[in-house]
Amino acid sequence: MLVDFELIERARSGDDGAFNHIVTAYRKRILGTIARLIGRPEDVEDVGQEVFLRLYYSLDQLRTKEVFEPWLYRLTVNAAYDYLRRQRRRPESRMSDLSEQQVMMADASAGTKRNAEESHRVKVRETVQSLLENVSDEDRALLILKEVEGLSLKELEQVYHVNENALKVRLFRARQRVLKAFAAKGEGAVSADVARADAARKAEGDA
């Protein structure tokens, strides 16, 4: 817990200052989770504000203070779903849909000079995002929370209100689907990039 129970209690009773403290304590973590859930850095703050807005108007429904964090994750996942659903209705070309030449032209016209590290990050982000397109929005969130955010099955149980076995089955199926897409995409090429970037990071650290 990043805040104590008393602060949550004060926020519940309408203390806006206490609510501000809670937002300040959690916003970085929540914005990070949102960034990894939606994969669009430009919209992260907007979705983040939606999460805290929902928190503000639902704090009085919180039954026990102990479930505050799972509750906040639940609000985060729901806001991310809503965002992803809206995005599906609004087709937009992404860098991964463009040819290499088009990407180079787009970069040149934007006048950007990405270094190798940054372009690798973009590649990893786009690879993972395209792999996650093979699963439903619900499974995508579940996979991210488990594999990337590192939530335990116990914590996921509290977030989703679903028993551990059902979660395990769902996670296994989603992971299998992603693995299949990973193999089809040429995991070797992606892994080589990953290894190269790791080596570059180590060399940078040594220097």
Add this chain to the structure above:
Amino acid sequence: MSGMQGESNDRLDALWAQYRRACPDPEAGPEFMPRLWQRIDARRNETLSLFRRFAQVCVAATVAIALLMAILPELQSNNDSGTYADALAAEPASNYALILAGDL
């Protein structure tokens, strides 16, 4: 086969870790909190104006019902020509025999 599957699993795990590093927790911009409070206030005002509209509808409905309740007995009393005794007196005397015989 299971060895290959295991390798793929390891590579995928490495990719998740890379993804975690490629999307670090971002710092909120300076406008984050002011915008959040703007949105909270906008929602509050929206709820208040909805409540206000609902209250106005309730008041209008109450006034309408009160008026109806005031007017209805008045209308009914206009239709009533008098007391029960007056109604009996208005009945033609020729009907009494039929009524008593149970034919009417």
